[in-house]
Amino acid sequence: xxxxxxxxxxxxxxxxxxxxxxxxxxxxxxxxxxxxxxxxxxxxxxxxxxxxxxxxxxxxxxxxxxxxxxxxxxxxxxxxxxxxxxxxxxxxxxxxxxxxxxxxxxxxxxxxx
Amino acid sequence: xxxxxxxxxxxxxxxxxxxxxxxxxxxxxxxxxxxxxxxxxxxxxxxxxxxxxxxxxxxxxxxxxxxxxxxxxxxxxxxxxxxxxxxxxxxxxxxxxxxxxxxxxxxxxxxx
Numbered sequence: 001x002x003x004x005x006x007x008x009x010x011x012x013x014x015x016x017x018x019x020x021x022x023x024x025x026x027x028x029x030x031x032x033x034x035x036x037x038x039x040x041x042x043x044x045x046x047x048x049x050x051x052x053x054x055x056x057x058x059x060x061x062x063x064x065x066x067x068x069x070x071x072x073x074x075x076x077x078x079x080x081x082x083x084x085x086x087x088x089x090x091x092x093x094x095x096x097x098x099x100x101x102x103x104x105x106x107x108x109x110x111x112x113x
Numbered sequence: 114x115x116x117x118x119x120x121x122x123x124x125x126x127x128x129x130x131x132x133x134x135x136x137x138x139x140x141x142x143x144x145x146x147x148x149x150x151x152x153x154x155x156x157x158x159x160x161x162x163x164x165x166x167x168x169x170x171x172x173x174x175x176x177x178x179x180x181x182x183x184x185x186x187x188x189x190x191x192x193x194x195x196x197x198x199x200x201x202x203x204x205x206x207x208x209x210x211x212x213x214x215x216x217x218x219x220x221x222x223x224x225x
Binding site: 032034036038041042043044045046049087089100101102103105106108 | 146154161169213218219
């Protein structure tokens with residue numbers, strides 16, 4: 001059972017455009033929703049995270065939108081740059097839970113110059 | 114200084130062998146994890162250790178065993194390696210559960 005569903009699997013965006021990646025979760029006990037960025041040959045690195053008490057969080061060009069009733073959250077990358085080309089993973093976990101992070105299957109993002 | 118370091122970076126071995134992957138973190142974190150990333154890049158948690166105590170044990174074969182000599186180290190031992198064990202294994206750490214995970218650079222295991 002896949003608890004966090006991520007789409008699209010791959011995405012090509014022109015430089016300067018907006019990249020949008022979507023995730024949906026099933027477990028209503030989840031209360032922490034991070035996004036991780038992974039470059040080839042490297043481990044994932046935390047990009048931005050949100051908790052369900054807010055509907056949006058912005059850090060620089062990266063924004064998370066969160067819809068608790070729909071059990072969905074999305075990552076928006078404004079003014080996308082070639083250096084943003086990477087694999088992006090959404091994830092979810094229960095607060096204080098020992099289950100660790102449940103990851104989506106990842107989105108391979110390519111920003112064309 | 115590397116926050117989470119794992120060795121080796123590449124590991125090529127024959128089916129049936131026993132191998133170990135080492136992980137060390139210098140962040141003073143209480144919790145360490147092992148994640149497996151398959152060929153389709155899907156990341157799945159295998160184990161976590163909190164204060165030297167195994168907290169999570171997902172449905173992984175018992176051929177895999179984590180060993181933590183102290184809270185800065187979490188090694189992964191794999192017995193009787195199988196072709197399906199080929200993947201990238203990531204060590205990670207965090208201060209308590211959830212919150213920010215710091216990942217190592219991964220160990221690419223190839224079983225021939």
